[in-house]
Amino acid sequence: AQSVTQLDSQVPVFEEAPVELRCNYSSSVSVYLFWYVQYPNQGLQLLLKYLSGSTLVESINGFEAEFNKSQTSFHLRKPSVHISDTAEYFCAVKEAAGNKLTFGGGTRVLVKP
């Protein structure tokens, strides 16, 4: 069975500083990987995804994530955060041939001025 671990439950960071959110997964088969963002009292929005091809994927708002198969990781990074990036971020994994999306526990990012 697949599982996802987000190592940090909370990450405080100052505005314009870099941030990295760690995500590790376990699965014995090929997977697809996703990062979602959730603002308070809202649903989840897809931030970026890795399906195949280049292991570095980028979002339109400056986030990027790199798929590392040997380390079974999909860490999310942003070189310079804004106050508006304050939210909870979820890593998720889906087996390529399966139906089920498995989520990590989430990382709450608090951007301080």
Place this chain on the structure above:
Amino acid sequence: DGGITQSPKYLFRKEGQNVTLSCEQNLNHDAMYWYRQDPGQGLRLIYYSQIVNDFQKGDIAEGYSVSREKKESFPLTVTSAQKNPTAFYLCASSIRDRVGPQETQYFGPGTRLLVL
């Protein structure tokens, strides 16, 4: 606008009462999902449906029921058997997996259920 709508935004349940959460999508997606979100636990799958008139239990189906009579609708009923229903409930949908890996799930805004 295409998207997923959930109603109501807030719902209150009395002891012993069944309540139904609505989820509607106009994305023409085949698959629909219900998740429960509790603080610090991420999202857990309750039920999912790949096609009309068919659905499967997820990881925490006990105390819940669903129906899928129409492609665009996937209501969730929280029954009195669910002893701890207070949570944030999220509905999602996706294009059914075909040749390519296009089963990205898109989420609705959620319904917060509270017990009186």
